[in-house]
Amino acid sequence: MDSxxxxxxxxxxPCYNHGSTIAAVVSSLDSFKLPFIVVDDGSNQETKQAxxxxxxxxxxxxxxxxxxxxxxxxxxxxxxxxxxxxxxHVIQIDADGQHDIQALPKLMERSAQYPEHLISGQPxxxxxxxxxxxxxxxxxxxxxxxxTLSFAIKDSMCGFRAYPVxxxxxxxxxxxxxxxxxxxxEILVRMYWEDIEIDFVETRVIYPEGGISHFDALWDNVKxxxxxxxxxxxxxxxxxxxxxxxxxxxxNAHWSKRQEQGTIIGIKLMLAIYSLLGxxxxxxxxKLVMRYYHLTGKDAKHASETYLAQLSSYASQQQIExxxxxxxxxxxxxxxxxxxxxxxAWKGDFSxxxxxxxxxxxxxxxxxxxxxxxxxxxxxxxxxxxxxLGRRHKHIKINALVFTEHAERFNxxxxxxxxxxxxNLIQVSSMGPDTAIxxxxxxxxxxxxxxxxxxxxxxxxxxxxxxxxxxxxAPFPQGPFMLASVLxxxxxxxxxxxxxxxxxxxxxxxxxxxxxxxxxxRKERQKALQDVVQNYANRLEHYTLQAPLQWYNFFNFWTLxxxxxxxxxx
Numbered sequence: 281m282d283s284x285x286x287x288x289x290x291x292x293x294p295c296y297n298h299g300s301t302i303a304a305v306v307s308s309l310d311s312f313k314l315p316f317i318v319v320d321d322g323s324n325q326e327t328k329q330a331x332x333x334x335x336x337x338x339x340x341x342x343x344x345x346x347x348x349x350x351x352x353x354x355x356x357x358x359x360x361x362x363x364x365x366x367x368x369h370v371i372q373i374d375a376d377g378q379h380d381i382q383a384l385p386k387l388m389e390r391s392a393q394y395p396e397h398l399i400s401g402q403p404x405x406x407x408x409x410x411x412x413x414x415x416x417x418x419x420x421x422x423x424x425x426x427x428t429l430s431f432a433i434k435d436s437m438c439g440f441r442a443y444p445v446x447x448x449x450x451x452x453x454x455x456x457x458x459x460x461x462x463x464x465x466e467i468l469v470r471m472y473w474e475d476i477e478i479d480f481v482e483t484r485v486i487y488p489e490g491g492i493s494h495f496d497a498l499w500d501n502v503k504x505x506x507x508x509x510x511x512x513x514x515x516x517x518x519x520x521x522x523x524x525x526x527x528x529x530x531x532n533a534h535w536s537k538r539q540e541q542g543t544i545i546g547i548k549l550m551l552a553i554y555s556l557l558g559x560x561x562x563x564x565x566x567k568l569v570m571r572y573y574h575l576t577g578k579d580a581k582h583a584s585e586t587y588l589a590q591l592s593s594y595a596s597q598q599q600i601e602x603x604x605x606x607x608x609x610x611x612x613x614x615x616x617x618x619x620x621x622x623x624x625a626w627k628g629d630f631s632x633x634x635x636x637x638x639x640x641x642x643x644x645x646x647x648x649x650x651x652x653x654x655x656x657x658x659x660x661x662x663x664x665x666x667x668x669l670g671r672r673h674k675h676i677k678i679n680a681l682v683f684t685e686h687a688e689r690f691n692x693x694x695x696x697x698x699x700x701x702x703x704n705l706i707q708v709s710s711m712g713p714d715t716a717i718x719x720x721x722x723x724x725x726x727x728x729x730x731x732x733x734x735x736x737x738x739x740x741x742x743x744x745x746x747x748x749x750x751x752x753x754a755p756f757p758q759g760p761f762m763l764a765s766v767l768x769x770x771x772x773x774x775x776x777x778x779x780x781x782x783x784x785x786x787x788x789x790x791x792x793x794x795x796x797x798x799x800x801x802r803k804e805r806q807k808a809l810q811d812v813v814q815n816y817a818n819r820l821e822h823y824t825l826q827a828p829l830q831w832y833n834f835f836n837f838w839t840l841x842x843x844x845x846x847x848x849x850x
Contacts (some may be wrong), residue, residue, distance in 0.1 A: 284770070286395075289367060290367065291314050291315070291371050292355065293305060294321055294358060296322065296323050296351070297324050298376055306334055306337070312384065314339075315341070317341045317343060318356045318561055321350070322347050326756070350465075351459075355463060368446070369391055370442070371384075372440065372443065373440060374439040382486035383440070383481055387483070390442075390479055395444060396444060397477040397478065398441065398443055401485075403483060404485065420465060421436065424436045427508070428472045447476055451471050460503055461505050465504065465507065473514075473522075498525060499644050519565070525573060554620060559624075559705065570616045574612050581612070584834060590751065593751065606828060610829055618662050619776065625664040625665060634786055635665065635786075635789050636789070637787065637791060638790045639791035641816070642792075646772075652725065654767055656732075656773050657733070658775065659733065660820060664776075680730040681729065682728055719767060732760070733756065734820060750824070764798040765800045770796055770797065772793055773793075774791070781827075792819065821850050
């Protein structure tokens with residue numbers, strides 16, 4: 281990399297009344313053969329004497345601030361001095377000796393390797409860390425994740441960093457950044473906003489006995505709180521840009537092979553915003569996010585428009601009046617609201633008080649008999665509401681089959697969100713004998729198994745059954761229905777639809793008997809399978825017409841994706 285040859289770094293040490301440690305810190309760094317910029321931030325006379333002695337060294341430049349500016353002010357002064365002296369990078373190290381310099385070679389190596397990046401320490405604490413300080417850091421981490429819509433900044437308060445001088449000064453000139461303990465946090469967020477990559481190296485941090493802390497528990501926390509307020513509102517108009525930075529294109533592959541936009545990190549971030557700011561603020565942010573996604577997410581928007589056009593045409597033919605507004609933006613926004621509902625369900629915020637259960641008698645009978653059942657769900661509404669059902673009946677174990685590669689990570693996230701989580705995700709790639717045996721055991725133990733019946737196989741889409749849906753033939757997977765016939769268990773339909781007319785979260789859960797036992801006679805298997813799938817499609821259509829904006833299959837449902845290994849004909 282050409283820029284590496286122009287890499288000229290120096291140490292930057294801001295100092296305020298650390299006269300007892302500054303000489304030792306400078307001495308410990310001497311073996312790295314880099315020059316020093318030491319900033320006297322209006323220190324007392326004892327420290328000034330120590331600094332004067334240090335400044336006699338040939339490789340030390342002393343910058344003196346007559347009045348105390350705060351840690352941030354000292355660092356900014358040092359960076360500007362480094363620019364005047366022609367240095368490309370500054371390695372910031374605190375003057376109190378907290379940072380373990382054993383991590384310094386790695387930080388310097390990473391900075392030289394990626395000179396455009398800001399490299400920061402990621403603290404590893406020992407038992408000396410004050411617990412109040414440690415817990416306070418986690419609160420700041422959550423705010424920073426929200427302000428960047430990212431988990432890229434792993435720690436925002438460590439004063440052990442390598443700054444690229446030119447880009448840092450550009451940010452300092454563009455923004456009015458706090459000059460005290462808020463500086464370390466704000467400069468990282470602002471630089472992230474300016475598309476500067478931020479990398480981290482682990483470093484041990486100790487709190488020496490008798491060490492000096494200049495953190496004012498009252499005023500510094502006030503300043504940090506005000507800073508987070510400014511950064512939060514500064515983030516809002518930057519939502520499109522921040523999302524663009526993280527966007528991934530999906531292409532035309534089968535739905536299961538597309539890059540999941542709702543990644544585990546995204547879930548954690550949404551959960552942090554929801555938990556910290558509440559549902560009302562989340563809803564405001566969601567509208568901005570979905571408005572942007574509506575403008576840029578061409579695949580999802582096109583799929584939504586295709587679905588809504590087919591829906592409207594069918595409803596017109598059948599003289600069915602649909603709820604309004606009915607457009608692709610509100611369709612995507614409804615999906616966003618359902619994501620909030622899922623977060624609330626994962627956290628355990630919903631109980632049966634939030635539900636109206638239709639088919640309560642059948643549901644209760646299954647519970648009373650401790651009977652294993654197969655529930656056929658769909659991507660209409662919110663199937664996670666079955667968690668709220670299970671909260672009343674602690675002995676119910678619910679297993680959900682999923683056809684993506686994220687099941688194990690979703691399980692981990694849900695357990696972290698709610699250790700009492702009673703929904704287990706089981707990842708499968710195909711409906712083989714192993715899957716059937718596993719689920720048979722769970723059914724026999726009285727557990728419930730949930731599987732969706734409206735997405736085609738992840739392996740061969742030709743294993744589909746075409747059934748009329750909203751006036752046009754559509755491919756449905758044969759796997760769930762074949763599985764039901766093998767398990768020989770009672771089959772029920774489950775639909776969870778949000779009541780958008782309610783001021784508070786409320787849902788209608790439809791628990792509907794589908795079959796005592798699915799039988800697919802060998803000689804007439806295809807005809808029997810066709811009839812069963814059409815019955816499912818009819819019920820799915822019935823509930824889709826009740827809540828059309830809550831149908832979340834954002835791909836062309838009436839066609840197959842023409843995968844290379846698929847011999848299916850459209």
